[in-house]
Amino acid sequence: MRKSILNFSILVGIVLITILACMGKSKKADETVVPVAATAIMDSTDLVSRGAYLVNSIGCADCHSPKSMGANGPEIIPELDLSGFPSNGTVPPIDLNSISNGWIMFNPDGTSHLGPWGQSFAANLTSDPSGIGNWTEENFIRAIRKGKYKGLENSRDLLPLMPWYFYNNLTDEDLSSIYYYLKTTKPVSNIVPPPISMEDLKQNLSAR
Numbered sequence: 001m002r003k004s005i006l007n008f009s010i011l012v013g014i015v016l017i018t019i020l021a022c023m024g025k026s027k028k029a030d031e032t033v034v035p036v037a038a039t040a041i042m043d044s045t046d047l048v049s050r051g052a053y054l055v056n057s058i059g060c061a062d063c064h065s066p067k068s069m070g071a072n073g074p075e076i077i078p079e080l081d082l083s084g085f086p087s088n089g090t091v092p093p094i095d096l097n098s099i100s101n102g103w104i105m106f107n108p109d110g111t112s113h114l115g116p117w118g119q120s121f122a123a124n125l126t127s128d129p130s131g132i133g134n135w136t137e138e139n140f141i142r143a144i145r146k147g148k149y150k151g152l153e154n155s156r157d158l159l160p161l162m163p164w165y166f167y168n169n170l171t172d173e174d175l176s177s178i179y180y181y182l183k184t185t186k187p188v189s190n191i192v193p194p195p196i197s198m199e200d201l202k203q204n205l206s207a208r
Contacts, residue, residue: 044180047173048177048184051176051180051181051182054177054178055082055178055182060082060125061076061081063113063122064082064111065077065080065082065083066084066089066111067108068109074108080190081185081186082125082126082185082188083125083126083128083131084111084122084125085112085121086111086190087191087192087193089193091119094114099115104161106161110122113160113161115161117160117195117197117198118159118196118199119195119196120161120162121192121193121195122192123192124190124192125182125185126182126187127184127186129187131182132179133183133187135150136151137179138151139152140178143164144164144167144168145164145175146168
């Protein structure tokens with residue numbers, strides 16, 4: 001009888017050890033599961049896809065795409081999409097009296113803006129070297145985060161009406177997505193004119 005009890009105890013002990021061993025293996029397996037945050041990291045294809053969504057949702061083309069006047073107003077010229085103010089572009093006659101009275105104006109397709117700072121021209125955002133073709137991701141993110149021209153640390157500030165102070169609320173992943181998408185755009189060779197200060201505008205107009 002005692003031998004039967006001993007054998008039964010040994011059997012129970014073996015079962016308990018087996019169960020604990022299995023539990024230990026399960027816990028160890030759980031610890032090797034990839035965290036959810038890590039699996040959420042996008043690959044390059046997803047970044048480009050999200051970048052396209054963001055660029056077409058937050059209005060980049062409103063200022064950065066040349067347009068022609070259609071039946072329903074300004075319409076983007078597809079082959080010039082996101083290429084900025086054309087190097088050979090023209091603007092309507094400038095009325096500085098309106099500016100001095102507090103108005104801010106823009107040309108018909110929205111690629112040039114006029115205000116107390118002077119006249120600014122929307123940048124070329126395409127993948128061409130005259131656009132952001134030579135920019136690094138760091139340059140792009142600094143341009144949006146700090147409002148710096150070409151994303152260079154010691155460059156001038158971006159001029160109105162570039163709303164970088166709103167866009168810098170985007171996440172790093174959002175900005176990276178936009179950058180990688182813009183790098184896939186059709187390259188358009190277009191050197192955008194430099195901005196014109198209000199002082200130079202006044203001098204130019206008075207010389208006419």
